[in-house]
Amino acid sequence: MKTKLREFVLSLFPESRNKLVHEGYKSFVYEIISFVNAFIHEQDAISALNGTTGPSVISRWEAPPHPAIKVNFDSAFNQQSSSAISSAIGRNSEGLIMAACAIPHNNVFDAFVAEVVTCKQAVQFAKDMRLINVIIEGDFLTVIKKINVGSHDRSIIAPIIVDIKKLAKKFKAISFYFVRREANKAVHALVRECRSCQVPCYWFEEAPMEASTAADSDRRLLFYAHV
Known part of the structure; x- marks a missing residue:
């Protein structure tokens, strides 16, 4: 079974064959984990777009109700340096920017981890x-679902x-949406x-x-939507 799994993953990632030979098992395991995380995210996203996750998915930015x-x-992951950038923008009911931030992170394992770290940063940003x-x-x-599940x-x-x-408990009202x-x-x-x-x-x-x-x-789309 292990051999078949190895050959299957190597068939998906031909470049991993050289890594397994020259860099060892650790690099190979990293490839598997990255692949599985990406696959899970892709399947979840497909389900959402097909309308199988419940409410319709928001396809354009919508203003929050006042006074929310x-x-x-969003995040950017750099695999070569194992680093990421977390960004967040807060806007009011008129679509006006209240604040924004961009925070660098080191020792980030993959894009999956980068995204959840960024979500935490967004909540901390709101608290600050x-x-x-x-x-x-x-x-x-995937991140939004894991936060909302009990x-x-x-x-x-x-x-x-x-x-x-834990951070979410600091707010009078907070909700998470995909x-x-x-x-x-x-x-x-x-x-x-x-x-x-930096x-x-x-x-x-x-x-x-x-x-x-x-x-x-x-903001312009908000105006046209109400005309």
Whole structure:
């Protein structure tokens, strides 16, 4: 069985054959775990887009009801350096940017871990802003589902999920939603702009140019939707 599994994964990742020979079993195991995490995320995302997870999935950014603040999050993972960038943008019921941040992280295992670390950072960001009524949105379905489920999580990210749930208790009201990437454009632009950040960066009532442009586009869509 182990041999068949090894050959199956190697058939999916031909480059792993050289790694297994030259770098040993540890590198090979890393390839398997990364593949499984990516596969799970892909299947969850497909289910959501097919409407099998319950409520319809949000496909564009929507303003939160007053007085709530919506915080969207996204991450960028660098496998070569085992690092990641966490980005978050908080906007009010008018679509105006209240604050934004980009935080670098070291010793991040993979993109799966990077996304849950970023979700935790978004909640911490909301807490640091002294918000009490918050909506957290991200486009990584697996993370959102693990936060919303009541049962104990046994995955590699379980300790971070526990931390997020503890932080969530600090708010008067907080909810977590999965959205399509189209509804996460502004923070996606922010994380793209801040890939090279070496220190935490914060902005208040503004954001870097690409992120601001995307947020303005979201605001215009809000206006047209109500015309």
